[in-house]
Amino acid sequence: MTTQHDPQGEALTERQQAVLDAVLALMVEQGGELTMTAVARRASCSKETLYKWFGDRDGLLTATVRWQASKVRAGNYDRQRLDVSALRDSLIRFAANWLSVISSPTSIALNRLAIAQGGKGGKGAGNLGAIVLANGRFAIGERLRPVFEAGREAGLIAFADTETAFRSFIGLVGRDVQIRLLLGDRLDLAGPEIERDAARATDQFLALYGTGNHAPGRPTINA
Amino acid sequence: MTTQHDPQGEALTERQQAVLDAVLALMVEQGGELTMTAVARRASCSKETLYKWFGDRDGLLTATVRWQASKVRAGNYDRQRLDVSALRDSLIRFAANWLSVISSPTSIALNRLAIAQGGKGGKGAGNLGAIVLANGRFAIGERLRPVFEAGREAGLIAFADTETAFRSFIGLVGRDVQIRLLLGDRLDLAGPEIERDAARATDQFLALYGTGNHAPGRPTINA
DNA sequence: GGAGAACCGTAACGTACGGTACGGTGTTTT
DNA sequence: AAAACACCGTACCGTACGTTACGGTTCTCC
Numbered sequence: 358m359t360t361q362h363d364p365q366g367e368a369l370t371e372r373q374q375a376v377l378d379a380v381l382a383l384m385v386e387q388g389g390e391l392t393m394t395a396v397a398r399r400a401s402c403s404k405e406t407l408y409k410w411f412g413d414r415d416g417l418l419t420a421t422v423r424w425q426a427s428k429v430r431a432g433n434y435d436r437q438r439l440d441v442s443a444l445r446d447s448l449i450r451f452a453a454n455w456l457s458v459i460s461s462p463t464s465i466a467l468n469r470l471a472i473a474q475g476g477k478g479g480k481g482a483g484n485l486g487a488i489v490l491a492n493g494r495f496a497i498g499e500r501l502r503p504v505f506e507a508g509r510e511a512g513l514i515a516f517a518d519t520e521t522a523f524r525s526f527i528g529l530v531g532r533d534v535q536i537r538l539l540l541g542d543r544l545d546l547a548g549p550e551i552e553r554d555a556a557r558a559t560d561q562f563l564a565l566y567g568t569g570n571h572a573p574g575r576p577t578i579n580a
Numbered sequence: 581m582t583t584q585h586d587p588q589g590e591a592l593t594e595r596q597q598a599v600l601d602a603v604l605a606l607m608v609e610q611g612g613e614l615t616m617t618a619v620a621r622r623a624s625c626s627k628e629t630l631y632k633w634f635g636d637r638d639g640l641l642t643a644t645v646r647w648q649a650s651k652v653r654a655g656n657y658d659r660q661r662l663d664v665s666a667l668r669d670s671l672i673r674f675a676a677n678w679l680s681v682i683s684s685p686t687s688i689a690l691n692r693l694a695i696a697q698g699g700k701g702g703k704g705a706g707n708l709g710a711i712v713l714a715n716g717r718f719a720i721g722e723r724l725r726p727v728f729e730a731g732r733e734a735g736l737i738a739f740a741d742t743e744t745a746f747r748s749f750i751g752l753v754g755r756d757v758q759i760r761l762l763l764g765d766r767l768d769l770a771g772p773e774i775e776r777d778a779a780r781a782t783d784q785f786l787a788l789y790g791t792g793n794h795a796p797g798r799p800t801i802n803a
Numbered sequence: 804g805g806a807g808a809a810c811c812g813t814a815a816c817g818t819a820c821g822g823t824a825c826g827g828t829g830t831t832t833t
Numbered sequence: 834a835a836a837a838c839a840c841c842g843t844a845c846c847g848t849a850c851g852t853t854a855c856g857g858t859t860c861t862c863c
Contacts, residue, residue, distance in 0.1 A: 372810095389697065392850060403811045404852080414851065468763070473696035474612060475764040486764035494756060494763075525784065528755035532747045533717060535759050540691070540717075541698040541709035561748065561788055595840095615820060626841045628823075637821065 369424065373410060376400040377424040380417065384466040389473065393417075415485075418470065422485055425467055426492030429458060439511035441567075445559055447504050452530040452555035455497060459535050460546045464493075469539055498523055514566045522566055529558040592647065596633060599623040600647040603640065607689040612696060616640075638708075641693065645708060648690055649715035652681060662734040664790075668782055670727050675753040675778035678720060682758050683769045687716075692762055721746055737789045745789055752781040 369377070379400035384391055393414060397404045411417040458464055468489060475486035498520070505523060508514045516522035537544055546554070592600070602623035607614055616637060620627045634640040681687055691712060698709035721743070728746060731737045739745035760767055769777070 393852080394850075397812090401811080403813085405812095405854080406810060408852070409810090468759075469695055469698065472692055472762045475692065475762065486762075490760065490763045490765055494760065524755045525752065528751035528753075528781075529748065530751075531756070532751035533754070536691075537713065537717065539695045539698065539709075539762075540713045542713055564788060565784055616822080617820075620842090624841080626843085627821090628825095628842095629840060631822065632839090 369420075372402075373420075374424065376402060376407070376410070377421050380421045381425060381463055381466075384421075384470060385462045388466070389469065391470075418474075418485060419488065422467060422471065422488050423492070425463060426488070426496075429492075430496075439507060439513070441513055441563075444504070444508045444511075444513055445563060448526070448559040448562065449552075449555045451501055451504070452526075452558055453551050455530060456534070456546060456551045456555060457548075459531065460538060460551075465538050468493075468535070472539070498527075501526075512568055514563070515568050516566050525565065526558070526562045529561050530555065592643075595625075597647065599625060599630070599633070600644050603644045604648060604686055604689075607644075607693060608685045611689070612692065614693070641697075641708060642711060645690060645694065645711050646715070648686060649711070649719075652715075653719075662730060662736070664736055664786075667727070667731045667734075667736055668786060671749070671782040671785065672775075672778045674724055674727070675749075675781055676774050678753060679757070679769060679774045679778060680771075682754065683761060683774075688761050691716075691758070695762070724749075735791055737786070738791050739789050748788065749781070749785045752784050753778065 376396070380391070380396055383395060383399050393404055393407060396417070397407055407417060411420050471485040471489040501523060502519055505514070505516075505519050509516065509519075514522075534544070534546070599619070603614070603619055606618060606622050616627055616630060619640070620630055630640060634643050694708040694712040724746060725742055728737070728739075728742050732739065732742075737745070757767070757769070
């Protein structure tokens with residue numbers, strides 16, 4: 358009630374960003390520990406400063422999640438030309454990017470944290486999960502929506518509900534990757550593997566929702 | 581080193597099962613708290629007994645996970661007749677069952693727990709995730725594998741690798757349900773909704789991997 | 804150059820919790 | 834009946850950790 362800590366504004370000092378990066382690094386390299394003392398030591402700052410800047414432990418965690426989310430916002434997946442090839446490329450590019458994000462150690466650690474304290478029926482910060490969801494899954498959906506709808510208006514793909522189609526796409530791309538990684542399964546997706554999975558998922562999606570005009574896998578000349 | 585606690589045998593007293601059920605109930609109804617004292621109070625037993633039976637906290641958790649897993653093993657998805665309709669029914673029945681399992685509060689709480697301590701780089705019990713994975717995701721895969729291969733041998737579906745096909749099926753069925761629930765998203769799948777999703781996913785899977793002989797929705801003359 | 808703020812490092816406090824010990828009670832065994 | 838056992842309830846111990854407090858150092862501003 359004294360002062361509002363981190364009042365939704367992105368007013369983060371260089372130093373503060375460095376501290377949050379230290380939190381991220383700590384989360385990644387040694388799982389769930391993450392004590393305030395460890396953070397202070399790692400970031401070479403005093404605990405007093407930590408509490409002054411972020412209020413309490415939950416404030417620090419929330420700020421960290423937001424900070425990471427603000428770093429991930431990436432490319433826009435243009436929808437200028439509207440032929441099948443361009444749509445397919447956009448989808449593949451998106452899928453590959455998303456796969457590499459969700460399989461990155463940072464994302465795994467962050468999701469693990471949000472899930473861990475997601476069920477704390479108690480008072481304060483049960484919203485980490487909501488923040489991750491809003492900045493991860495839902496932001497992604499909002500970003501891809503125009504691509505889907507442009508594809509539909511161009512008659513390349515057909516579906517009644519954009520959200521439903523999008524969720525099918527998500528399922529084909531991600532499959533059980535995220536839950537397995539969260540549960541500690543090895544299963545490191547290398548670069549080419551990601552690329553291959555992205556292409557497979559996209560082609561499957563187009564096979565399901567494509568209108569058949571210039572359907573992929575029915576090559577004119579190329580492959 | 582004194583005595584082996586719960587040595588892989590299912591030698592669980594009625595009373596012990598009741599204790600583990602109390603743990604499950606506690607996990608479900610109040611998220612991640614789960615202190616030994618709370619368990620003892622809830623189960624009306626002494627902490628001493630808890631430690632005598634399960635060794636330590638990790639032992640109790642592990643036993644709980646195993647206990648829940650042993651309760652879930654369900655139907656066998658017969659593969660007697662081998663026409664498309666029977667295959668489709670088996671798949672839908674499986675998908676609906678799996679959806680209802682992963683969206684159940686117990687499963688969510690259990691996965692949350694396993695994920696939460698899954699990254700504990702430390703010494704003891706980093707294997708909860710592995711246990712959940714082995715008894716959940718992988719057991720499911722092993723159980724459905726014969727169905728897939730029977731379908732392939734009957735010429736109803738075609739794929740190079742069973743695992744790959746299975747993972748596509750999993751993706752189409754589960755989509756982002758599990759991760760969203762774990763992150764605290766509301767999204768209660770009612771019975772009819774589950775049934776509908778199961779059918780949709782199965783039909784999509786058959787559209788992708790079906791050979792076209794009597795393909796569903798493309799009757800008799802096929803395409 | 805001096806006052807004050809910002810911050811680091813560390814010590815101190817309070818609490819929560821895993822784990823243990825102990826007395827009391829009911830049940831089984833001899 | 835007495836001893837042995839299994840168990841409940843509770844008190845107790847040690848530690849880890851969130852949070853606060855404080856002395857010392859650097860930087861800024863006048």
